[in-house]
Amino acid sequence: MFRALVVEDQTLMRLALMNEVQASFEECIVLGAETLNIATAELQNNHFDLVVIDPGLPGFDPTSQGDRVAVVDKIIEASPSAIHVVVTGSDNLCEADGFRQIGAAAYLGKTGLAPGVFRDVLDDISTKGFSLRLSRVVMTKPDYRFSVLTPREQEAIDMMAHREPGVKRKEIFSLMADRLAIDAGSAEKYYKQARAKLMRQGHPLPRGL
Amino acid sequence: MFRALVVEDQTLMRLALMNEVQASFEECIVLGAETLNIATAELQNNHFDLVVIDPGLPGFDPTSQGDRVAVVDKIIEASPSAIHVVVTGSDNLCEADGFRQIGAAAYLGKTGLAPGVFRDVLDDISTKGFSLRLSRVVMTKPDYRFSVLTPREQEAIDMMAHREPGVKRKEIFSLMADRLAIDAGSAEKYYKQARAKLMRQGHPLPRGL
DNA sequence: AAAAATAGGGATGACATCATCCCTTTTTTG
DNA sequence: CAAAAAAGGGATGATGTCATCCCTATTTTT
Numbered sequence: 001m002f003r004a005l006v007v008e009d010q011t012l013m014r015l016a017l018m019n020e021v022q023a024s025f026e027e028c029i030v031l032g033a034e035t036l037n038i039a040t041a042e043l044q045n046n047h048f049d050l051v052v053i054d055p056g057l058p059g060f061d062p063t064s065q066g067d068r069v070a071v072v073d074k075i076i077e078a079s080p081s082a083i084h085v086v087v088t089g090s091d092n093l094c095e096a097d098g099f100r101q102i103g104a105a106a107y108l109g110k111t112g113l114a115p116g117v118f119r120d121v122l123d124d125i126s127t128k129g130f131s132l133r134l135s136r137v138v139m140t141k142p143d144y145r146f147s148v149l150t151p152r153e154q155e156a157i158d159m160m161a162h163r164e165p166g167v168k169r170k171e172i173f174s175l176m177a178d179r180l181a182i183d184a185g186s187a188e189k190y191y192k193q194a195r196a197k198l199m200r201q202g203h204p205l206p207r208g209l
Numbered sequence: 210m211f212r213a214l215v216v217e218d219q220t221l222m223r224l225a226l227m228n229e230v231q232a233s234f235e236e237c238i239v240l241g242a243e244t245l246n247i248a249t250a251e252l253q254n255n256h257f258d259l260v261v262i263d264p265g266l267p268g269f270d271p272t273s274q275g276d277r278v279a280v281v282d283k284i285i286e287a288s289p290s291a292i293h294v295v296v297t298g299s300d301n302l303c304e305a306d307g308f309r310q311i312g313a314a315a316y317l318g319k320t321g322l323a324p325g326v327f328r329d330v331l332d333d334i335s336t337k338g339f340s341l342r343l344s345r346v347v348m349t350k351p352d353y354r355f356s357v358l359t360p361r362e363q364e365a366i367d368m369m370a371h372r373e374p375g376v377k378r379k380e381i382f383s384l385m386a387d388r389l390a391i392d393a394g395s396a397e398k399y400y401k402q403a404r405a406k407l408m409r410q411g412h413p414l415p416r417g418l
Numbered sequence: 419a420a421a422a423a424t425a426g427g428g429a430t431g432a433c434a435t436c437a438t439c440c441c442t443t444t445t446t447t448g
Numbered sequence: 449c450a451a452a453a454a455a456g457g458g459a460t461g462a463t464g465t466c467a468t469c470c471c472t473a474t475t476t477t478t
Contacts, residue, residue, distance in 0.1 A: 001412070009346070010298060010319040012225035018354050020221070028356050029412065034320070034348035042351055058320060058346050062299070063272075089219060089298065090271070110219040111243070111267060137218070137267050139243040142251055145227050147237050150435060170453065186437050192456065203210070203238065204255075359465060379423065395467050401426070 002028040004050040007039040007075065008087070009058050013110070017052055017087065020118035035059070036071055043078040051075055052085045062090070069098060076103045083125060087113065091135050100130060109135030144206050146198060153194035155180070160191055161206045211237040213259040216248040216284065217296070218267050222319070226261055226296065229327035244268070245280055252287040260284055261294045271299070278307060285312045292334060296322065300344050309339060318344030353415050355407060362403035364389070369400055370415045 004021045008014040011034070018030045031048075033039040036057050043051075053075055055068035062068070068088075076084050084104045088095070091109035099107055105125045108117075112135055124131030144161060146154065159176050160169065169191075176187035198205055213230045217223040220243070227239045240257075242248040245266050252260075262284055264277035271277070277297075285293050293313045297304070300318035308316055314334045317326075321344055333340030353370060355363065368385050369378065378400075385396035407414055 001410070005351075009344075010222070011321060011323040012229070012319070013219070013222050014352075015324070016221035016225050018352075022354060022356050025356070030354040030356075032352040032354065035346055038348060038351050056298075058344075089265075110221070112220060114220040115224070135218075135267075137244055139247060142214075142247050143223075143227075143241040145231060145239040145241065147231050147234070147239075152436070168453070182437065183439095185439075188454090189438080190436090192454095196456075201210070361466070377423070391467065392469095394469075397424095398468085399466090401424095405426075 002050070003046065003048050004028060004030045004052070005033060005039060005042060005048045005079075006030060006052045007033045007036070007057070008052070008054040009034050009056070010054075013054070017118075020115065021050065021052065023115070024119045024122055036074065039075060040078055043075065048079050048082045050083045050085070051079055052087055054087050054089075056088065056090070065095070065098075068095070069102070072099055072104065073102055083122075085121065085125075085131075089135075093134065096132055096134070105129070106131035106133075108133045111135035112138055141206070146194075146203070148197055148201065149194050152180075152190045153197070156187060156191035157194050157198075157206075161208050163208055211259070212255065212257045213237060213239045213261070214242060214248060214251060214257045214288075215239060215261045216242045216245070216266070217261070217263040218243050218265070219263075222263070226327075229324065230259065230261065232324070233328045233331055245283065248284060249287055252284065257288050257291045259292045259294070260288055261296055263296050263298075265297065265299070274304070274307075277304070278311070281308055281313065282311050292331075294330065294334075294340075298344075302343065305341055305343070314338070315340035315342075317342045320344035321347055350415075355403075355412065357406055357410060358403050361389075361399045362406070365396060365400035366403045366407075366415075370417055372417055 002025045006014055006017045006021065008017060014032045014034070018032050021030050022028060031042055033042060036059070053072055055071045056062040057071055060067040060071060072086060085106040085108065086099045086104045087108045087110060089110045091107065096107035106121050108121060112133065117133065121131040121133065141161065144157065149157065156176060160172055163172050173184045173187045173191070177184040180187065195205070195209065211234045215223055215226045215230065217226060223241045223243070227241050230239050231237060240251055242251060245268070262281055264280045265271040266280055269276040269280060281295060294315040294317065295308045295313045296317045296319060298319045300316065305316035315330050317330060321342065326342065330340040330342065350370065353366065355366070358366065365385060369381055372381050382393045382396040382400070386393040389396065404414070404418065
């Protein structure tokens with residue numbers, strides 16, 4: 001059974017990261033720790049295959065490079081056989097190198113760290129040994145979220161809304177089919193159903209229909 | 210139809226906040242913006258009832274108090290009729306006062322901002338006019354997350370794991386029943402089912418069973 | 419010893435989502 | 449024009465979760 005630990009003080013982010021880890025493994029146990037104390041206690045008593053760390057923890061100065069390295073270093077030394085992924089909001093190349101030198105397998109900026117990216121990061125690690133994803137701004141339009149839509153319908157709307165001009169809808173349906181491992185016809189159906197729901201409720205649809 | 214906008218650069222956090230907003234309203238549309246540019250473009254073209262803002266956006270100095278105020282101020286001026294909630298990782302009482310004075314209805318620290326808290330914040334706003342929740346460390350034990358459990362089962366395990374010594378399980382079942390608006394017997398069933406699943410797979414259960 | 423709490427199951431219907439396949443009409447494109 | 453793309457529906461079964469009610473031992477309290 002794959003065991004992972006997520007060390008992050010921001011609750012919503014911790015839960016989101018735990019979700020990402022869970023989504024990356026068939027069967028697994030994921031623990032979440034808010035503080036270094038909780039984390040070290042767990043690391044002493046149990047074995048972990050993967051540890052995700054945000055170095056900006058309570059009780060440490062987030063601007064002090066020494067504090068940040070100390071946090072990560074302590075965790076790495078307490079779990080030498082695990083894969084260590086550093087996640088931070090204030091990322092930079094210099095710090096990435098530093099963490100890499102003390103044994104981290106990945107360094108990720110929080111901006112641009114979207115659902116699904118974590119899986120890619122793990123692929124990077126197993127193929128190249130290290131994964132570096134610095135923060136970068138990607139969005140040009142906002143994301144829409146409608147409470148009336150099912151997850152599948154929401155995804156269909158999302159992908160269609162981000163369609164580049166000139167790209168046919170059919171192509172989006174194929175893409176969606178690939179990503180969700182379903183039939184292209186089903187993807188089309190979800191999109192149409194979603195669209196119909198929004199129209200029925202008189203919603204102003206995002207541009208691109 | 211209730212319309213909300215979440216302005217936050219960290220993708221996972223933005224999605225989590227959008228979820229929190231959605232969970233707080235029956236029917237709603239929630240937009241997510243990664244940058245101030247996207248946000249202001251939306252604010253110009255559409256009306257919003259609620260705007261959630263993280264002042265630490267790309268292109269601004271997160272350590273500069275002036276930059277942070279400028280971001281929030283620009284958004285508030287662009288949507289004077291909306292409720293404005295400021296969410297930040299580096300929160301302090303002084304900044305909270307500052308944002309309150311320019312019209313924010315809530316100031317929330319990211320640490321301790323857990324699922325469900327947002328609803329309470331909105332209650333605070335409508336009753337007291339302002340909600341202040343500074344970051345604070347709450348956890349003493351880690352959270353466990355098992356991929357084999359359904360959400361209900363996971364919640365049952367969560368709540369039981371955080372049971373104070375001396376508290377009877379029956380009481381937890383009642384509490385769970387209250388919080389989920391279900392029967393106490395059902396809550397008990399979920400817990401037992403979850404426990405059975407974990408035992409069957411040979412998982413070392415968290416202390417407190 | 420009696421009462422309450424806990425452990426451990428089985429069976430059930432309601433319900434929503436997922437995924438598929440089918441159909442027609444209109445619009446756009448080559 | 450002909451063909452492809454798109455809009456707009458209806459019907460279907462599989463599946464999983466939710467929520468409930470039922471049952472019997474065993475253990476712990478009182």
